[in-house]
Amino acid sequence: MEPERPIAPSTLSVKDLPWQILWDLDKCTLCGKCTAVCPVNAIELGVFRKRILEPPTDITQETVTDFRSYFGIRQKTDPAYRCVGCAMCTMVCPNDAIVPCRTDESDKLKFHVDQGGQPRRRGGRRNVAGGVLDRLKFIRISMLTDPALDAGRHEFELRTLLGRVLPPEENLKFLSANGWIPPVREIYPLIIGGMSFGALSPSMWEGLQMGVAYLNEEMGMPVRICTGEGGCPPRLLRSRFLKYVILQIASGYFGWDEIIHAIPEMKEDPCAIEIKYGQGAKPGDGGLLMWYKVNKLIAAIRGVPTGVSLPSPPTHQTKYSIEESVAKMIQSMYMAWGFRVPVYPKISGTSTALAVLNNLTRNPFAAGLAIDGEDGGTGAAYNVSMNHMGHPIASNIRDSYLTLVEVGMQNQLPLLAGGGIGKNGNLAANAAALIMLGASGVQIGKYVMQAAAGCLGSESDRCNICNIGLCPKGITSQDPRLYRRLDAEQVAQRLVDLYLSFDTELKKIVAPLGRSTSLPIGMSDALGIDDPNVAERLKIKYVV
């Protein structure tokens, strides 16, 4: 029998795709909303021909064969138009007549997605669920002499320090001699990690900034947000809200012309400068803003033409080694703000993190080290980088902390952990575990997008089209038709919800451990896991 369509190597059936659209003829009103909303045009109006057999009850009469046509939804099988599972069709359907379902076996699309020799690029995160962070338990419940602390009523001081903290001997010496003491910020330990203006839509960015300002000024929580590499809107640079912002510089230096020119007009210093050397989601790869998203506004802020892809180089091109690079960049950035702003590098999780850390311990200006683990997210990267490159954050942070303990510098160089914190929804537990392993604070990105803006992405490769600017929720799109779907005020409100609930949960974790007067950085005796190998690796307790 002849096939329905010509069979070529990349001819796929609906069954071969990762997502299959289930559509119910009886419920469908043919309103067309699903086909209109689909960000990747995976579905279209279909006209189907159907044979109707009407066997007569009277055997003397002949069977009547009739042909009818009906209208419905057809799913495209061309790899370029495959369904991404975002389920916006379900969201808009008035009758719940349509829903995408994950295939029940390994899809065949992955073998054909590289049409034209172009490997798959996408946004999102590593498509692997689970992780060690969720398995860490807090086992040292204070039962000895301590009436358990009341997370709801007790006073807690759960701030952290960002900046180079001098050892006590030096600090006191410099204090009495009026010497230079590096700037140190007291901030909330949950930091919104670098997501650029460009990667995020204007309404998402505005919402996050509003939420951060509210948390600081109304709730008294010193929450900080990192810009990512993409500059910062000129009005924010010249506003008092800049003090809540960590400006990021990366290898493309996007937006820094605007920032440097704004320095004389700044009312406040930024919280800190983050020098991005690497990103957990795509280690060894530079930032990437694909041409779809480079509109007039983004181009103006970044100082580039519109409609061109903006790949940042993987390395800072003007330097030849990490030692030189870190030292010179840190020095330059300190000088730009008169040595009043902490400057720290961010690297991707790697087995060579300790080499960078050791280098920083010898650099008296380094204000910290942010390490971004393999479960970090990105707006755009090659699929292979996301899924297969990188280092888990837990052992990276633990090794780094223990190295600092060995040289007695655990209070001098704050470690910030990022990458997959709260990836399964357990934000406070993951953050507390990393803090007890030795992190001074944690950076989150995807969690904010999911909780504050309703991002649909997941580890089972749902949606993940942030790279092409078609975000169906308007979070990572630069198309006004899409980002108008997102109300900045509501994002701000959700961000405040997120932080307040995180704060309560963090207290619910530290209070039973008997901790309230300081953040339990390095309190590894509180941690246990039911796997002896992990316990040994992280130097925590093995419990069963």
Place this chain on the structure above:
Amino acid sequence: MCRLFAITSQKPLSPMVALKALDVMREGHDCSGVGIFLRDLAGPFEEIKDAPILSGIFSDKGLKRLDTFMMDIGFMTKYKISVKLPKVPPPGVPKRDVYLIRAYEYPEEWEDLGQTELYEQLLKIRLQLRAMGEEKKDMIVFSFWPDVIMIKEIGDPMLVAEHLNLDRKELFARVIMAQGRQNTNYAITLYACHPFFIQGYATMTNGENTAFVPIRSFLESRGFDGYTGYQSDSEVFTHILHYAVSKLGLGLETYKHIITPLQDGDLLDHPNSHFLKNLKQTCRPLIIDGPNCVIGCLPDHSVFMVQDRKKLRPGVVGGKPGVYAFSSELCGLDAAIPNRDKSKDFQPMHLDTAFVGPGRQEVTLWNQKDPLPLPH
């Protein structure tokens, strides 16, 4: 749970004063052990204030090893207290060969050493002896310091006192600290028994320090040999005190600012906010997380009490000019100094440091919100 008692008196007192005070507080502790710290000694030790005194428990073999070790360095015994033990110890008290309290004459070669170096050497020898003892399980060393005696044992404090005949003239002292409990928050070992001592600084603590592990990591990484041990989460209080005063050159009034700094709002209003903010940041890993009540003694014989911020441990100070006591409970204070003006008893709260100086004339109170004294 621990009960603590410390007394500082112009008139030398028997350690039994403190042990009796502990005994009236026995409902609050489990009588599982006792630790005693004596300083500003009277009797025979009064004449040899500069001679370092070794306190510890030794087996017969350990004692021989000690003698060889000390003689090799050049230490000569100057005076010793012989503790004659009944053949059978009371129930709950282990059988020991020798409780040693022995004052030494410094080796001749040490005569030219400056005080700092001398103190470093004394510490080094104590740590060496401790290591030797831990290796062969034949010595337990509590202190090796001039004008200081320490006695620790497992068992009911009163039975131990009777067993060791502590009510003897040679043991009279002007500063006495005592604690009644052996079973501390970690493993049962005499090295976990309060009070703890390092280079002239002693403290004992009631409570649980949940920030123990990060504090221990910080102290251990200071590169100072004395910051070791840590069989108890309370030992870090002694070492933090030593670090603050001896290493950082700060006064006792800053101790509380290090272990329980003011919260940010209060810090901003403090007249020394710039200094205190720096101190809070730079000493962040030394912030304790109690509840704890700490009673301590400085090399100048001052005795003090601080509560942590949570103020969930009992503690009271009272007395009269010439004699003051710090006690976990009022009944302990009543037992030791009954005829004092009780209206002047003071229970330090979450911001207070109560302190009786070497003159023993009054209780000085520092509130954490008070301006710090000018640098000395």
